[in-house]
Amino acid sequence: xxxxxxxxxxxxxxxxxxxxxxxxxxxxxxxxxxxxxxxxxxxxxxxxxxxxxxxxxxxxxxxxxxxxxxxxxxxxxxxxxxxxxxxxxxxxxxxxxxxxxxxxxxxxxxxxxxxxxxxxxxxxxxxxxxxxxxxxxxxxxxxxxxxxxxxxxxxxxxxxxxxxxxxxxxxxxxxxxxxxxxxxxxxxxxxxxxxxxxxxxxxxxxxxxxxxxxxxxxxxxxxxxxxxxxxxxxxxxxxxxxxxxxxxxxxxxxxxxxxxxxxxxxxxxxxxxxxxxxxxxxxxxxxxxxxxxxxxxxxxxxxxxxxxxxxxxxxxxxxxxxxxxxxx
Amino acid sequence: xxxxxxxxxxxxxxxxxxxxxxxxxxxxxxxxxxxxxxxxxxxxxxxxxxxxxxxxxxxxxxxxxxxxxxxxxxxxxxxxxxxxxxxxxxxxxxxxxxxxxxxxxxxxxxxxxxxxxxxxxxxxxxxxxxxxxxxxxxxxxxxxxxxxxxxxxxxxxxxxxxxxxxxxxxxxxxxxxxxxxxxxxxxxxxxxxxxxxxxxxxxxxxxxxxxxxxxxxxxxxxxxxxxxxxxxxxxxxxxxxxxxxxxxxxxxxxxxxxxxxxxxxxxxxxxxxxxxxxxxxxxxxxxxxxxxxxxxxxxxxxxxxxxxxxxxxxxxxxxxxxxxxxxx
Numbered sequence: 001x002x003x004x005x006x007x008x009x010x011x012x013x014x015x016x017x018x019x020x021x022x023x024x025x026x027x028x029x030x031x032x033x034x035x036x037x038x039x040x041x042x043x044x045x046x047x048x049x050x051x052x053x054x055x056x057x058x059x060x061x062x063x064x065x066x067x068x069x070x071x072x073x074x075x076x077x078x079x080x081x082x083x084x085x086x087x088x089x090x091x092x093x094x095x096x097x098x099x100x101x102x103x104x105x106x107x108x109x110x111x112x113x114x115x116x117x118x119x120x121x122x123x124x125x126x127x128x129x130x131x132x133x134x135x136x137x138x139x140x141x142x143x144x145x146x147x148x149x150x151x152x153x154x155x156x157x158x159x160x161x162x163x164x165x166x167x168x169x170x171x172x173x174x175x176x177x178x179x180x181x182x183x184x185x186x187x188x189x190x191x192x193x194x195x196x197x198x199x200x201x202x203x204x205x206x207x208x209x210x211x212x213x214x215x216x217x218x219x220x221x222x223x224x225x226x227x228x229x230x231x232x233x234x235x236x237x238x239x240x241x242x243x244x245x246x247x248x249x250x251x252x253x254x255x256x257x258x259x260x261x262x263x264x265x266x267x268x269x270x271x272x273x274x275x276x277x278x279x280x281x282x283x284x285x286x287x288x289x290x291x292x293x294x295x296x297x298x299x300x301x302x303x304x305x306x307x308x309x310x311x312x313x314x315x316x317x318x319x320x321x322x323x324x325x326x327x328x
Numbered sequence: 329x330x331x332x333x334x335x336x337x338x339x340x341x342x343x344x345x346x347x348x349x350x351x352x353x354x355x356x357x358x359x360x361x362x363x364x365x366x367x368x369x370x371x372x373x374x375x376x377x378x379x380x381x382x383x384x385x386x387x388x389x390x391x392x393x394x395x396x397x398x399x400x401x402x403x404x405x406x407x408x409x410x411x412x413x414x415x416x417x418x419x420x421x422x423x424x425x426x427x428x429x430x431x432x433x434x435x436x437x438x439x440x441x442x443x444x445x446x447x448x449x450x451x452x453x454x455x456x457x458x459x460x461x462x463x464x465x466x467x468x469x470x471x472x473x474x475x476x477x478x479x480x481x482x483x484x485x486x487x488x489x490x491x492x493x494x495x496x497x498x499x500x501x502x503x504x505x506x507x508x509x510x511x512x513x514x515x516x517x518x519x520x521x522x523x524x525x526x527x528x529x530x531x532x533x534x535x536x537x538x539x540x541x542x543x544x545x546x547x548x549x550x551x552x553x554x555x556x557x558x559x560x561x562x563x564x565x566x567x568x569x570x571x572x573x574x575x576x577x578x579x580x581x582x583x584x585x586x587x588x589x590x591x592x593x594x595x596x597x598x599x600x601x602x603x604x605x606x607x608x609x610x611x612x613x614x615x616x617x618x619x620x621x622x623x624x625x626x627x628x629x630x631x632x633x634x635x636x637x638x639x640x641x642x643x644x645x646x647x648x649x650x651x652x653x654x655x656x
Binding site: 038040041042090092093096097114115116117119120121122123124126127128130131133134135136137139140142143145146147149150152153154156157160161 | 367447488
């Protein structure tokens, strides 16, 4: 676990999830094992990708949605591992397409070993995700993960189709966020439910996952404009330089004619991107975007199923809050 | 079915596989359905990828290895579809890495829509392969496909690691062919067996698939040197221009000191590549490589399990011969 994720996990454990640290550690161990399994040279890049880590928010959601996990948690651990592998695979492929030198401040596989290595690493992690999940012997689960993976591919594509187009609509932006982020959060929750002690016949936590996933993406896009860079590991305005138009700019263009007239292609340097970030911030768009994300989180919590055990409700609520707190 | 695959299929049907055309058509229909399912714009590229087709040799192997397929063939059709989706996904990703403008004479997704589109198309087809197979409700099958997919990624990587290195050993070359081609043929056979009317407890046809897969790759590499270009849809010596050192050159270097001294990086034009192809052919390396492939096919046929029904043995033998005939 890296720092930003630790607080919600600790709070969640305090809230009654004493079984969580052990299960999260099992997910970690399995991720390391699968990465190393590829053998040299692929294993090295897969290991670096997994080690670069992140918050393991998706496995945490799987474990929490499982409630009291059945089978000593083995099924939920496999599902959490599988979801994180799909997430990692997507990031490695994204770094190739973005020609991204750094992720979380560490050099990407693309930067250290080239696009061939990064493409193969992503394909490997992807394939292993599905074999890991196959261990749960439940075709519904493979279907859920596959649907989310297809959505990721479509979302990534939408982002590239819309690149440099400052005039994209809010609806289109939200569709992209749904596909590229929210659906995997949704899948994490559904997979968790399918691995509870009494597996859900009708998973009910998917919508919760989808909403906090959407909020997560919105806040991520706010953070790219607001900084600080020490927190994100990249310059402010990286999305602008990549031609990725996000909610802050969409909202700011309505308020500031100069921003509305701006062609993103003319933003050529980190300094210029910072100045555009300042102009966006001056319109109040960051607060508006943040507030939209906060109401998504509030809705997600409010609409948790009524029959959910109280400890599980509290734990999921804390994770939802954790998504917000990271960006406070 | 495109032309090169038709002959073995027809022969196989004559040999007693009257159920085959219907099942192969079901695989085709399902492939088209899954591709279209992605919606625009991804669906268009996925459809083009599937339509560009190829021989559907892998689904054919699945169906034949299933023998009398159980469940009206539904399980074998799903497995055949899944294997072909993985194959198609790999080709799309390879075209990105190779910056290949044409495949089978048709423009690649990479060439028409860019690497973002091609990467996402591959990821989509990959994800759908596993959800398709999940319909068979057998975790062993997901494991088999995932292992083969991991092998593909490792093989692709090995090829790039060895690029431009004329001094690679025969062992290393064979390992690469095994990973990038033979393992998926092996998986096709095993998946077929797991979907027979009496699913195999111990699949026995994997080695057959692996051997003819290896032969297939060896012959493909011979064809790149021998041509003719009308048959392959690409210039002779494309592998040489890509820095991919294959069996003909490995063998020819032992016989011709000028070839042994040649640095592949100095081959800069299609004309130069053709001249190197001629020099390779002059050493007899093409016959030697072809003969190695032929003995693999002969071994594969000779070592088919003794208890295999005669009609199935004959049909599999015809496919094995078909692999060779394509290159006769």
